[in-house]
Amino acid sequence: MKYIGMMLLCCWLSGCTTHTFILSNKTSVLADEQAQHYFFGGIQQEQQTKAADICGGIQRTVKVETKFTFLDLLIGSATFGLYTPMHSFVYCLN
Numbered sequence: 717m718k719y720i721g722m723m724l725l726c727c728w729l730s731g732c733t734t735h736t737f738i739l740s741n742k743t744s745v746l747a748d749e750q751a752q753h754y755f756f757g758g759i760q761q762e763q764q765t766k767a768a769d770i771c772g773g774i775q776r777t778v779k780v781e782t783k784f785t786f787l788d789l790l791i792g793s794a795t796f797g798l799y800t801p802m803h804s805f806v807y808c809l810n
Contacts, residue, residue, distance in 0.1 A: 734783035744778035744807035747771055752782075752804060757797045763804075771808035779807040 748770045752763040765782075768774040782804045784792070792800040 734781065737780045738778070739774075739780075740778045740809075742778055742809055745810040746805060747808040748806040750804045750806075752802045754800045754802060755798060757800055758802075763802075765804045765806060767806045767808075770806045776809045777806070778809060779805075781805045781807070 748765075750765060752765075754761050754763075765780060767777045767780045771777040782802060784800075785803055788801045788803065
């Protein structure tokens with residue numbers, strides 16, 4: 717039973733996902749953070765983050781990142797995947 721519990725814990729902890737899109741290597745600042753809401757594990761759902769609109773143009777956009785934070789994973793686990801939040805971060809030139 718301990719072995720199964722440890723395996724489930726390892727699978728749960730390794731579920732952290734981060735997607736990073738780097739458009740430039742210039743110095744940046746966090747311009748916007750958005751919580752995105754998915755239901756049923758995000759199956760057949762999509763959210764858009766318009767980084768160019770947030771930064772004032774594509775030339776000022778440095779990086780876009782989406783990830784599950786620890787709290788997102790905790791909420792997703794507590795609801796058994798029925799509700800799964802995710803956060804997106806947009807970084808612009810300072």
